[in-house]
Amino acid sequence: MSYGTSLALAHVSAASPVTGRLEAARRVVEGRFLEAGEVLAQAVDGVGKLISSLDNLTKTLDPATVEATAAELKTAAASLLTLPERHSGRRDVVARLARRGDDLAGCIEDMKRNLAYLRVFAINIKITAGGVAAAGTEFGLFAQEICDCIELGRTQLATFDRDLRTLSGELKTAFSHEQGLAERCNSLLPKVPDGLASSAEALTAHHVQVSRAAAEVGALARAVHKKVGAALAALQIGDITRQRIEHVQQGLEALDEVTGLAPEPRARLEAFIHGLMAAQLRAAGADFHRDVARIGTSMSGMAADASEILRLRDLAFGRADNGTGGFLGQLETHVAQAVDLVGEVERADTAAGQTGAAAAAAVGDLSAQIAGLQAIKTDVQQMALNTTLKCSRIGETGKPLAVIAVELRTQAGHLEITAHQALAALQGLAADAGGLGDGTGVETGAGQALSDAAARLRGANKSVEADLISLARQGETVVEALRRAATRLDFQREIGATLDEAADVLDDMAGDETPWTDDLIEVLGPLLARIAKTYTMAQERETQRQATQHLDLDAVIEAPAKAQADDDMLF
Numbered sequence: 001m002s003y004g005t006s007l008a009l010a011h012v013s014a015a016s017p018v019t020g021r022l023e024a025a026r027r028v029v030e031g032r033f034l035e036a037g038e039v040l041a042q043a044v045d046g047v048g049k050l051i052s053s054l055d056n057l058t059k060t061l062d063p064a065t066v067e068a069t070a071a072e073l074k075t076a077a078a079s080l081l082t083l084p085e086r087h088s089g090r091r092d093v094v095a096r097l098a099r100r101g102d103d104l105a106g107c108i109e110d111m112k113r114n115l116a117y118l119r120v121f122a123i124n125i126k127i128t129a130g131g132v133a134a135a136g137t138e139f140g141l142f143a144q145e146i147c148d149c150i151e152l153g154r155t156q157l158a159t160f161d162r163d164l165r166t167l168s169g170e171l172k173t174a175f176s177h178e179q180g181l182a183e184r185c186n187s188l189l190p191k192v193p194d195g196l197a198s199s200a201e202a203l204t205a206h207h208v209q210v211s212r213a214a215a216e217v218g219a220l221a222r223a224v225h226k227k228v229g230a231a232l233a234a235l236q237i238g239d240i241t242r243q244r245i246e247h248v249q250q251g252l253e254a255l256d257e258v259t260g261l262a263p264e265p266r267a268r269l270e271a272f273i274h275g276l277m278a279a280q281l282r283a284a285g286a287d288f289h290r291d292v293a294r295i296g297t298s299m300s301g302m303a304a305d306a307s308e309i310l311r312l313r314d315l316a317f318g319r320a321d322n323g324t325g326g327f328l329g330q331l332e333t334h335v336a337q338a339v340d341l342v343g344e345v346e347r348a349d350t351a352a353g354q355t356g357a358a359a360a361a362a363v364g365d366l367s368a369q370i371a372g373l374q375a376i377k378t379d380v381q382q383m384a385l386n387t388t389l390k391c392s393r394i395g396e397t398g399k400p401l402a403v404i405a406v407e408l409r410t411q412a413g414h415l416e417i418t419a420h421q422a423l424a425a426l427q428g429l430a431a432d433a434g435g436l437g438d439g440t441g442v443e444t445g446a447g448q449a450l451s452d453a454a455a456r457l458r459g460a461n462k463s464v465e466a467d468l469i470s471l472a473r474q475g476e477t478v479v480e481a482l483r484r485a486a487t488r489l490d491f492q493r494e495i496g497a498t499l500d501e502a503a504d505v506l507d508d509m510a511g512d513e514t515p516w517t518d519d520l521i522e523v524l525g526p527l528l529a530r531i532a533k534t535y536t537m538a539q540e541r542e543t544q545r546q547a548t549q550h551l552d553l554d555a556v557i558e559a560p561a562k563a564q565a566d567d568d569m570l571f
Contacts, residue, residue, distance in 0.1 A: 018502045018509075019252055021498050021501060023249070025245055026246060026249070028498075029238050033235055033238025036235060040231055041232065043228045051218060065456060066203060066204060068456070070200040072452055073453055074197055076342075076453070077200070080192060080196070080342070081190060084189055087178070090352055091179070091182060094352065094355070096432050097432050098175050101164065101167060103425045104164050105168065107418050107422035108157065108422070110418040111157055111422070112157060115157060117411045118146070118150045118408065118411050119147060119151075119154075121407050122147045122408065125142065125146070125387065125401060125405065125408070126139075126140055128400050128404060138390065139390070142387055146384075146408070153373050153376040156372045156373055156376075160366055160369040163362060163366060163369075164366065166362075167359060167362045170355055184341070184344060189341075192337060192341055193338070196335070199334050203331065234295050237288060237291035241284055241499075243536055244283075248280050248281055250531070251273065251531045252277060254527055255273045261523065268520065269520055270509070271510045276531075277506050278503045278506035279543050280543055285499035288496055335454045342450055359430070367426050370419050374416065374419050377419065380409075380412040384405045384406070385405075387402070387404075388405045388409075391405065514550075528544065532544060
């Protein structure tokens, strides 16, 4: 509307009892429909983003990912079920190693006693030889050599004892760890592998639920998107109503500008135009009530649909109010528990392998030390034999020395027996220690499968959480926008009632009967033509045609070219 028209309308508003109402209604229509259109446009954009987010969310757990993850979980579960049997065998090996360490400790005590007896006999030879004049210094030298050899053996045995104590401590610590791991396995098996297997099944079933619910959500969101778009298009009733109000205002303005009539004809002219404008307002009001009612119904339905989208989203992707973090969060926690168990078993495997390697290495050193003790035994026996031979040469006086030499040889034989026992125990320890390095890899395979599954689930969960946060924000924005639009479109009382009241006032001003206007054709014809030129809707022209069909206006009214051009696009 032009600046000049606005000034004219302001003048008419001051003069007419109805134009004030019409101007207020026009301004409300112009502002409120514009605002509602902006809100609906935001809703259209919001629903579009909601649909896009849903599409992304359904791609996060695609069938290939679900199938791979489920297969890995089942493989890991089957591997974990073999742990108790495998672990029991390894624990038995560690227990045997610990027992062999105890056996070797007993051998060491025996060898300590044997060496102590040998030292006593060697000292007795030295003492006895000092009382035999024929013995000379040779027996004393033999006795000293024997003592030196025995002292070397005691030193080697002390080293053997120290190394064995270190190894025994490691074996007992390893056995304690194995016992703790056995208790851990008993508490988690078969609960964890059974849980993994059921989780694999649940994951597959959940994906079916996700796909089905996501399809429903997507279809519903697209339906809402379509409805919002239709409602946005239907808001044209606001612009149509605004224009029709302006046309009534302009018709009243044109009436006000007619001059030169006497009061009585003037009154009849005003009554006719007021009746025509009332008819225009009645028609505009009827269209307005009808279309706004439709929009309101659609808006309420769309807000309910948008709320249903959020509910279906929560159902599909496991979002609940119980603080559990959703289905994927719970599944990842379950997998993490299994990964921890596998990690403990793998660490135990590594520790057992290290213990076995340490035991095997210690066996070599200990065997060398036993060989040294056996060599000492041989030296002592040889020296004792030489002592016996020399005693036979010196006769009766050498018999006491010969008796001691025999005892020395006998005690050296005891040392030989104990050394053989220790060597056999070391060989058994070496064989058992070698077994600790076998069997690793089962947990490694299970651990790798679980790690892959956990990484995939962690990535999926992170992506889903981000998408759900975005979905929640977008969905709530859409719901709020639709509800706000529905509220802002509640025009029935504020606009529709105003149009009805204005039409009532114009009807009252027109009177109950159609005025006689045959003598006003020359004034009425141009006035009606001027009014008709403002129309942009076919219905406006039809309303005017019906109101003026009893008049002979062909000579004074020409159909407005502009109105004819607009016929094809009017309601």
